[in-house]
Amino acid sequence: MSQRIDYPSLEDVGLVAASKRGDLMAFEELVARHRDKVFARALSMVRNPDEAMDLSQEAWVKAWQRLVQFQGDSSFLTWMTRIVINLCLDYLRRQQRTRSESLEQLEEDSGGVERQMPPVEARPAENLDRQELRKRIDVALAQLSHEHRTVLILHEFEGLEYKEIAKRMECSTGTIMSRLFYARRKMAVLLSEVRKEGYL
Amino acid sequence: MNPDRSDLKQALGLQAYVDREISARERCRVEAVMLKDPKARDLVRSLGGISELIRAGEPEACLTESREFYWSAIERQIRREAVVSQDSRGFAGWVRGHGWLRWALPALGAVVVGVLLLVLQPSGWRSATVAALSLNREVESVSEDTSTFTFRSVHSGMSVVWVQVRQDF
Numbered sequence A: 001m002s003q004r005i006d007y008p009s010l011e012d013v014g015l016v017a018a019s020k021r022g023d024l025m026a027f028e029e030l031v032a033r034h035r036d037k038v039f040a041r042a043l044s045m046v047r048n049p050d051e052a053m054d055l056s057q058e059a060w061v062k063a064w065q066r067l068v069q070f071q072g073d074s075s076f077l078t079w080m081t082r083i084v085i086n087l088c089l090d091y092l093r094r095q096q097r098t099r100s101e102s103l104e105q106l107e108e109d110s111g112g113v114e115r116q117m118p119p120v121e122a123r124p125a126e127n128l129d130r131q132e133l134r135k136r137i138d139v140a141l142a143q144l145s146h147e148h149r150t151v152l153i154l155h156e157f158e159g160l161e162y163k164e165i166a167k168r169m170e171c172s173t174g175t176i177m178s179r180l181f182y183a184r185r186k187m188a189v190l191l192s193e194v195r196k197e198g199y200l
Numbered sequence B: 001m002n003p004d005r006s007d008l009k010q011a012l013g014l015q016a017y018v019d020r021e022i023s024a025r026e027r028c029r030v031e032a033v034m035l036k037d038p039k040a041r042d043l044v045r046s047l048g049g050i051s052e053l054i055r056a057g058e059p060e061a062c063l064t065e066s067r068e069f070y071w072s073a074i075e076r077q078i079r080r081e082a083v084v085s086q087d088s089r090g091f092a093g094w095v096r097g098h099g100w101l102r103w104a105l106p107a108l109g110a111v112v113v114g115v116l117l118l119v120l121q122p123s124g125w126r127s128a129t130v131a132a133l134s135l136n137r138e139v140e141s142v143s144e145d146t147s148t149f150t151f152r153s154v155h156s157g158m159s160v161v162w163v164q165v166r167q168d169f
Helices: A012-020 A024-046 A049-065 A076-099 A103-111 A130-142 A146-157 A162-169 A173-196 B005-018 B024-036 B038-056 B067-097 B101-120 B123-134
Strands: B138-140 B146-153 B158-165
Touching (some): A012 A024, A024 A076, A024 A146, A024 B067, A076 A146, A076 A162, A130 A173, A130 B038, A146 A173, B005 B024, B005 B038
């Protein structure tokens, strides 16, 4: 007699093991558990809810097909996030080709608008409601070029090293360092404007 | 700080210090620079501050679609791709099981194409084509609805065919 499995009570490791044996219901539990985070990462990169949903679903399909490659070196969510990031990078590359955004434009984004890096004191817990801070940072991120935003996301949120980001974005480490610097400088300007409004 | 090209290298070095992307030896060198240069200290403080602030405020997002709706699209795709891969694996496996088919299938395909070409050609056109292929000259086909001119050069190994719809009907 087969026993009913209580999927929600299982940890990710157990669900991954069951999924590797072909248990779709175990995989569905993993999807339900992490879908918001995977979607949020896609949305932060592509800035379009519909595209982000499609990309996140595509990432889950890929994850199912490559589950055997997941050896548990990192958490399942980290592994999943890497998959959706790669899909988003491919998507952004395709967009880039059709958008004809030039290097000159990128240079302008880098140095034209923000000339100073204002001092930023990070005491969000003391000065600002966390939800409000998230909203402000999201608005500021939306104003960056996708190259700057991607570098910032991969470094600050995903904790990737320069070399790893360069590999994923198919450019040199120097370019990544420079993009990260200008992205932070622009964020500092945008968030200092928020500070003037009394939020920081 | 407004780094010119010449200052950019130093700024990126300070950033690498903040991000712990440099060796212990390099860290000592940067710290020595910071002791002497207040602008470098300010930049390090600002870079660290903005980095900490961004990390503290990582945006969140929630899907508005229901669990069932979101999953149904994923499940459909998984099942569809499983069927496709099984089908292709099935045929490939069958061919692999019969090793002689690896060379027989392409050969069979070529024979079928050749026979079809010969059978489907009108007899007059066939003879003209054969003649054109064997001789280095231009021929006109006798097809009723089109005009066809074929030129073959054995020397250069080239055939040129003009096909034109007749205007007189």
